[in-house]
Amino acid sequence: MDALEARDDSDQHDIELGNSMQLIAFMIGEQVYGVEITTVREIRAWNGATPLPNTQDYVRGVINLRGTIVPIFDLRARFGDGLTNTTKNHVVVVMSVGEKWVGVLVDAVSDILTISKKDVHKVPEGDSMDSELLNGIVTHDNKMVGLIDLDAIVSVVKTET
Amino acid sequence: MSELDEFKATYFEECSELLSDLEEEFTVIEEGDRSEERLNAVFRAIHSIKGGAGAFGFNQLVEFAHSFETLLDFVRDGRVELNDEVVTLCIRSIDLVADFVGAAQDGEELASDFGEEELARFKMLSGEDDAESMEDFDIEFTPVMVNVGDDASTAETSPDDSLAVEEGDSFEQAPMETGARFWKIEFTPHYALYERANDPLLLFRELNTLGQVEIVAKLINLPDLSGFEPFGVYCAWEISVHGDEITKESLEEVFEFVEGDCDLAISHVMADADADTNLVGFSETAETPDQTSAPAEDASAALVPDLALAASAEDAQEEEEADISFADLAASIEPTPAPVSAPVAEVKEPQEKTKKPEKNSGKAPAVQSIRVDLDKVDRVVNMVGELVITQSMLNQQMDDRLKAQYQELVRGVEVLAQTTRGLQDAVMAIRAQPVKSVFSRMPRLVRELAKKTDKKIRLEMVGEHTEIDKTIIEQLSDPLTHMIRNSADHGIETPEKRLAAGKPEQGIICLSAEQAGGNIIIAVEDDGAGINRERVLNLARERGVVGPDQQLSDEQIDELVFAPGFSTADGISDISGRGVGMDVVISNIKKIGGSVHVRSAPGKGTRMTLRLPLTLAVLDVMLVEVGDGPYVIPLSSIVETIQCERADFGFAPSGRRVLQIRGEYVQVIDLVTRFEMTTKVPEDERFVVLCEGEGSMKIALIVDEIIGQQQVVIKSLEENFQRIAGIAGGTILGDGHVALIVDVPGLKVAPEQKTAA
Numbered sequence: 010m011d012a013l014e015a016r017d018d019s020d021q022h023d024i025e026l027g028n029s030m031q032l033i034a035f036m037i038g039e040q041v042y043g044v045e046i047t048t049v050r051e052i053r054a055w056n057g058a059t060p061l062p063n064t065q066d067y068v069r070g071v072i073n074l075r076g077t078i079v080p081i082f083d084l085r086a087r088f089g090d091g092l093t094n095t096t097k098n099h100v101v102v103v104m105s106v107g108e109k110w111v112g113v114l115v116d117a118v119s120d121i122l123t124i125s126k127k128d129v130h131k132v133p134e135g136d137s138m139d140s141e142l143l144n145g146i147v148t149h150d151n152k153m154v155g156l157i158d159l160d161a162i163v164s165v166v167k168t169e170t
Numbered sequence: 171m172s173e174l175d176e177f178k179a180t181y182f183e184e185c186s187e188l189l190s191d192l193e194e195e196f197t198v199i200e201e202g203d204r205s206e207e208r209l210n211a212v213f214r215a216i217h218s219i220k221g222g223a224g225a226f227g228f229n230q231l232v233e234f235a236h237s238f239e240t241l242l243d244f245v246r247d248g249r250v251e252l253n254d255e256v257v258t259l260c261i262r263s264i265d266l267v268a269d270f271v272g273a274a275q276d277g278e279e280l281a282s283d284f285g286e287e288e289l290a291r292f293k294m295l296s297g298e299d300d301a302e303s304m305e306d307f308d309i310e311f312t313p314v315m316v317n318v319g320d321d322a323s324t325a326e327t328s329p330d331d332s333l334a335v336e337e338g339d340s341f342e343q344a345p346m347e348t349g350a351r352f353w354k355i356e357f358t359p360h361y362a363l364y365e366r367a368n369d370p371l372l373l374f375r376e377l378n379t380l381g382q383v384e385i386v387a388k389l390i391n392l393p394d395l396s397g398f399e400p401f402g403v404y405c406a407w408e409i410s411v412h413g414d415e416i417t418k419e420s421l422e423e424v425f426e427f428v429e430g431d432c433d434l435a436i437s438h439v440m441a442d443a444d445a446d447t448n449l450v451g452f453s454e455t456a457e458t459p460d461q462t463s464a465p466a467e468d469a470s471a472a473l474v475p476d477l478a479l480a481a482s483a484e485d486a487q488e489e490e491e492a493d494i495s496f497a498d499l500a501a502s503i504e505p506t507p508a509p510v511s512a513p514v515a516e517v518k519e520p521q522e523k524t525k526k527p528e529k530n531s532g533k534a535p536a537v538q539s540i541r542v543d544l545d546k547v548d549r550v551v552n553m554v555g556e557l558v559i560t561q562s563m564l565n566q567q568m569d570d571r572l573k574a575q576y577q578e579l580v581r582g583v584e585v586l587a588q589t590t591r592g593l594q595d596a597v598m599a600i601r602a603q604p605v606k607s608v609f610s611r612m613p614r615l616v617r618e619l620a621k622k623t624d625k626k627i628r629l630e631m632v633g634e635h636t637e638i639d640k641t642i643i644e645q646l647s648d649p650l651t652h653m654i655r656n657s658a659d660h661g662i663e664t665p666e667k668r669l670a671a672g673k674p675e676q677g678i679i680c681l682s683a684e685q686a687g688g689n690i691i692i693a694v695e696d697d698g699a700g701i702n703r704e705r706v707l708n709l710a711r712e713r714g715v716v717g718p719d720q721q722l723s724d725e726q727i728d729e730l731v732f733a734p735g736f737s738t739a740d741g742i743s744d745i746s747g748r749g750v751g752m753d754v755v756i757s758n759i760k761k762i763g764g765s766v767h768v769r770s771a772p773g774k775g776t777r778m779t780l781r782l783p784l785t786l787a788v789l790d791v792m793l794v795e796v797g798d799g800p801y802v803i804p805l806s807s808i809v810e811t812i813q814c815e816r817a818d819f820g821f822a823p824s825g826r827r828v829l830q831i832r833g834e835y836v837q838v839i840d841l842v843t844r845f846e847m848t849t850k851v852p853e854d855e856r857f858v859v860l861c862e863g864e865g866s867m868k869i870a871l872i873v874d875e876i877i878g879q880q881q882v883v884i885k886s887l888e889e890n891f892q893r894i895a896g897i898a899g900g901t902i903l904g905d906g907h908v909a910l911i912v913d914v915p916g917l918k919v920a921p922e923q924k925t926a927a
Binding site for chain 2: 057058059060061062063064070071072073076077078079109110111
């Protein structure tokens with residue numbers, strides 16, 4: 010239900026901006042992913058996190074964001090590619106998903122992209138992980154950008170416990 | 171209507187305050203203080219409750235409160251003796267009033283015969299007369315919304331009420347008697363009269379018992395709306411009393427209680443003279459009888475300006491009120507002498523006024539206060555919490571070299587530490603409330619329990635002014651209820667048994683609160699039979715709570731009463747005995763970081779103690795290291811710490827490690843394995859933290875390192891994430907890192923689930 014609502018929101022947003030939307034693009038390895046710019050609250054360098062016991066491995070832990078505790082998801086691990094070997098150059102993108110704030114650990118933030126909504130393609134059927142975690146795929150400068158479904162990232166955690 | 175809801179909310183808040191005041195006053199009265207002051211205070215409180223109830227149309231409450239008030243009034247002027255029976259009735263009635271208020275608040279309708287028995291006794295005690303006139307009393311409480319021209323006021327105004335006024339008020343029916351001599355009273359009340367909670371209507375009613383009475387309101391002093399004082403007194407009355415046997419003395423007697431608070435002139439005059447004065451007084455309104463026969467709407471339209479004229483410059487609110495009553499009057503009753511109906515509207519008005527000064531005088535010595543959203547306070551509390559942490563971080567950064575080099579800085583940091591402490595205490599004090607707000611619910615509970623169990627129980631309360639965090643107070647009500655129930659049901663014996671044991675017939679439950687260091691100790695103590703240890707132990711063995719060979723100390727047996735599903739009652743009564751009570755106490759108290767203890771002396775009584783933290787916002791913790799993460803363990807649950815090297819470990823048949831300490835075997839949980847981490851610290855250098863878990867059962871946690879004690883502010887993990895088994899929350903350390911708070915009671919449960927899965 011949450012997921013549906015969030016999609017409605019982004020649809021409305023598109024109407025407001027005509028037919029385009031802006032993304033923050035970030036890299037995991039060579040692959041580019043994007044989230045809608047309006048959901049991003051803050052981008053900060055990786056400075057460690059307090060690990061949480063008894064959670065999925067892609068939950069890297071929690072950080073202190075000006076007095077609130079925010080969980081960090083390792084996006085690489087979330088896509089099943091093993092834990093990120095973190096350095097000071099890694100980046101946490103803090104986003105708001107519904108009422109909650111979450112951080113996503115990525116390799117680097119690359120760009121701000123303006124894309125046309127009609128260029129967003131459906132995720133090809135087949136790999137359940139892809140269709141589960143992506144809202145769609147968009148092509149930009151001949152590169153494939155996966156649109157992250159934030160609700161999926163957060164809600165999957167919920168159903169597993 | 172939302173505005174009305176707001177008024178209602180305020181009214182209910184006031185009611186709960188007033189009810190608790192009442193409770194208090196009667197406790198003192200019950201103990202023998204029968205001073206006038208107390209009686210006035212209870213009278214005022216009931217009156218205020220009634221007044222508000224009338225305004226919102228809670229008729230059941232009004233009716234009951236009115237009878238109650240009447241009785242109190244009679245008690246006040248000595249017509250009814252305040253004996254024990256009456257006091258008991260009154261105390262019982264306060265409970266009923268509370269029920270009525272509660273029902274009104276929840277929008278429920280109580281059974282129509284609810285409180286009938288008490289009502290009948292009120293009437294019996296205060297005599298028939300008053301019971302009759304009760305209907306009349308509704309008039310003062312015709313809803314008056316101070317909401318000019320708004321729909322709310324009209325919607326709330328019930329036309330029937332105003333109609334009842336016209337028909338029912340006895341002194342209006344007095345036909346004019348001419349030609350005879352009669353008594354003329356000019357009565358001009360002062361502000362002080364209302365302030366002392368006197369009510370002209372009661373005086374008029376009293377006069378009505380002497381003879382036929384005709385009352386005319388004089389509004390000559392009424393100022394323009396711009397100069398209108400809400401608390402001002404603008405109404406005077408001219409009263410004619412017809413009757414053969416009336417003496418000046420009997421009239422003066424009526425006004426005896428308001429002597430000095432009003433201007434009073436009593437004269438014996440001839441009827442002719444009276445006719446003249448009447449004519450003067452009512453020249454403007456004299457023509458209204460003709461108009462009342464016109465169709466209702468026209469009549470009301472025509473009447474309103476007339477009234478406004480008669481009353482010189484009336485409040486808009488009153489105009490509206492009059493509008494309705496006159497419309498109905500015109501529509502439904504025969505034309506009656508108009509001069510009579512005019513004053514009726516005025517009689518109400520001072521009545522409305524009386525309430526306000528009353529309340530003021532009742533609360534005058536109270537400390538000034540404001541109502542603040544709890545959220546706002548919490549925000550300040552949070553920020554101060556952050557400040558405390560920053561300050562402790564600064565402190566940590568000061569190494570010896572720095573301290574030697576910058577002495578001024580050191581002094582500054584010290585002052586900062588003190589000021590921060592002070593600020594923290596001050597902020598906590600804002601959230602703190604006297605435990606009285608919970609304690610005050612208990613006398614009623616005890617009364618009801620005593621009635622149900624046929625025991626004689628007295629509740630003593632000590633230290634009800636002890637202050638404690640509001641959040642904790644909210645969590646206290648259930649545990650205290652269970653504890654007192656337990657004392658009343660299991661602790662205190664029946665009067666026969668008590669007498670046989672050489673104790674006074676009446677059992678005593680003592681509820682006390684005191685501050686001890688950083689804790690609040692709340693105790694429930696009874697002088698009953700104490701815990702029957704033999705039976706408790708047998709029952710515990712029967713139910714498998716205790717193993718057949720396990721030897722328990724007396725204290726441990728006492729603590730068994732808190733075990734889930736445990737009840738020593740021979741039969742399940744409707745008070746307690748289902749075994750869900752005492753473990754609720756434990757879990758509620760643990761939840762707020764407190765602990766529960768019970769001590770019992772056979773034949774002498776039982777004492778249950780709650781040890782509670784002063785505040786929830788800041789927690790005293792022990793900072794430990796587990797694997798690669800910092801963890802904190804609430805100090806309140808820590809019993810002691812031992813180096814692993816010195817600890818005496820053994821193995822249970824299942825292969826689980828147990829800790830043997832002072833003859834007890836305690837479950838061991840290695841936090842590193844429990845939290846699925848690895849450690850490089852050699853086993854012997856690690857530490858055992860012995861904690862008290864659920865139901866005072868101990869568990870031993872093994873951690874890598876003990877870093878120290880500190881105060882932390884609890885942060886929620888669920889706010890942005892979710893609940894994690896074994897973790898109660900997070901907190902931010904001085905260096906900005908997040909540490910996790912170990913959920914000690916929660917740890918015990920989780921691993922079993924894991925192995926099962």
